[in-house]
Amino acid sequence: MAQGRETNATQARWRRPIGWALAAVLAYAMPAMARDFDVRHYMARIEPDLQTRSVKGEVSIRFAATVDSTDLIVLDRDGLDIDRVREGERSLSFDQTGRVLKVRLPRPALRGQLREISVSYHGTPRFGLQFHPDKRQVYTLFATTQWLVGVDAPDERASLDLSVVLPAGLKAVGNGYLVGRRSLGKGKELHRWRQTVPMPAYTYGFAAGPFEEASDRGSRVRLRYLGAGYSQNDLRKLFADTGDMLRYFERRAGVPYPGGVYTQALVARTIGQEHAGFALLSEEYGRGVLGDRRDESLIAHETAHQWWGNLVTCRDWTQFWLNEGFANFLAASYMEQRFGRDEYLKQVDGWRRRYERLKEAGKDKPLVFPDWDKPSGDDRAVVYQKGAYVLHLLREDLGEAAFWNGLREYTRAHRGASVTSQDFQRAMEQASGRDLSAFFANWVYPAAPAR
Ligand SMILES: [Zn+2]
Structure with a gap:
């Protein structure tokens, strides 16, 4: 799902403060109970x-x-x-x-x-x-x-x-x-x-809903668009890059899109929500994309969730950055290949500034942290912005080949399964041939309790 207004400046106006919705959502964010x-x-x-x-x-x-x-x-x-x-x-x-x-x-x-x-x-x-x-x-x-x-x-x-x-x-x-x-x-x-x-x-x-409907073919996958108050032309126009996004994420994931149809629906009100095989975005957001193509990174974020979130899922909510930090980062990397490096760096800069503010306010945390029962806006920023920022840092550190190979192997190896940050660390270590324990200790894992 989308996080809310803090994600980046260009999308700020589409993303209302989340208030009850995400607070309530993340109130679920407790470690999974063992089941029999x-x-x-x-x-x-x-x-x-x-x-x-x-x-x-x-x-x-x-x-x-x-x-x-x-x-x-x-x-x-x-x-x-x-x-x-x-x-x-x-x-x-x-x-x-x-x-x-x-x-x-x-x-x-x-x-x-x-x-x-x-x-x-x-x-x-x-x-x-x-x-x-x-x-x-x-x-x-x-x-x-x-x-x-x-x-x-x-x-x-x-x-x-x-x-x-x-x-x-x-x-x-x-x-x-x-x-x-x-x-x-x-x-x-x-x-x-x-x-x-x-x-x-x-x-x-x-x-x-009483939606207008349009469809496109994105190679193998049928693309379906729904929205009320939109013409078929407008729907095709605002979702025009979807096929390109699917192909881009398939390449990064090394795994084909898991289904024959991908639907996007513009509904009355949402901050953006992924589901298996479809995504919901708001009517207002859709109008923004028609006004400025570069607002489409939320479309990319929800599309990225079809792999990172849906197909490869955090094992419990303390590992939520593996869904949301990844979707943010992958969406920005799509924007990079679609609109150029500056568009990517603009997003990285937004993440970095949010992370700096967290530190200044004394609200910084490792990406994996146990107290998920009452997450604050700052906690969400850790997962969404700092999470994406840390992936950017890892990319810079490892270089293009090792980083993308590692990400692809991680995704392929764990498709249809639930993951922890250790799974990701192992894949990146294998791809780079490096020991990344210091990097992960520094950014990802909670410190061992003091004795
Ligand atoms: Zn999301």
């Missing part, structure tokens, strides 16, 4: 109500125990109210104290054995599902467990079959490919998507 099971697949049907800003849903969760035996399944439900939990036709007893759902299995799940429970629920999401009834738009932002009961941890990957009941006649996007769309009568339509490559739950989502 691994989710393999979600099959969900949800129905948002634009007028009441509420949602009801049912999700079947297929999982396997990762311990010899367990009879307790703990799921994240955020504020959702659980109506019923079943295994087959049998109702199970459950507890929904706090923000989790605890389900007692009548017979324990054994290691590796596939089991499936289904959960019915309803609720009024605080921000994970955004309702704009005036614009007939509804879309998801980051906090998946505000509309889908599941496991909200970046190291938990599963496939998804998502059906969403929407007002008839809207254009929509969801993860993976569209399985189908059919009328349910009474002004409702069911859209169904399937994400077959397992992905972390925070990349799940959809967006719907």
Whole structure:
């Protein structure tokens, strides 16, 4: 996702202070809890109500125990109210104290054995599902467990079959490919998507609205653009570099874009949010790009997340710089090849100045730091700006060949997996033939506690 107004000067006007949205998002940013099971697949049907800003849903969760035996399944439900939990036709007893759902299995799940429970629920999401009834738009932002009961941890990957009941006649996007769309009568339509490559739950989502739609071909990948209040020409114009971006990031990642279609939708209000296979940007931001092509680095940032963030994911939120510092840095490097070195250096200078301010204010931290439960704006700047700045320093230090080879090998080796900074360090050491422990100790890791 985008960070907010601090990213760089040219985009400042598109990025509102994040306030509750990102503060709440990062309130999730706790180290992942150890789990006794691994989710393999979600099959969900949800129905948002634009007028009441509420949602009801049912999700079947297929999982396997990762311990010899367990009879307790703990799921994240955020504020959702659980109506019923079943295994087959049998109702199970459950507890929904706090923000989790605890389900007692009548017979324990054994290691590796596939089991499936289904959960019915309803609720009024605080921000994970955004309702704009005036614009007939509804879309998801980051906090998946505000509309889908599941496991909200970046190291938990599963496939998804998502059906969403929407007002008839809207254009929509969801993860993976569209399985189908059919009328349910009474002004409702069911859209169904399937994400077959397992992905972390925070990349799940959809967006719907009375959008105009345009498409392009970016080599192998179909590019789809959605936005209300835009002509098809404008959509094609403002997203014109997307195919070039995909090809650039594929080259840097050494991994092809993982899917057949990449969709970008301009929605009522967002700071920018990546999902598996699509990105949401704001209508206002889109108009800015039409005014000045060089504002497109946020498009590049969200596109870069398809590799760094979605395909290679931080193992827990203390390693979040591996998503956001990387997306910032890779977007700037795209801007460099598109508009020239000065455009890149302008961004580097912005990161460096933000980092200097952090130091002066005594708010500097290593890129990996444990106290993620209440991140401040300065903490976000550590992850987004200092993170990108440190990648720039490493690039300068190692030189072009070693740096980009290392980044590519890191991405290839860990695609479809969750990573820590050690994984990145090892890849860069291998590519450069150098011991980088001093560099990483200086910039990345928290100091060992004093004895
Ligand atoms: Zn981001």
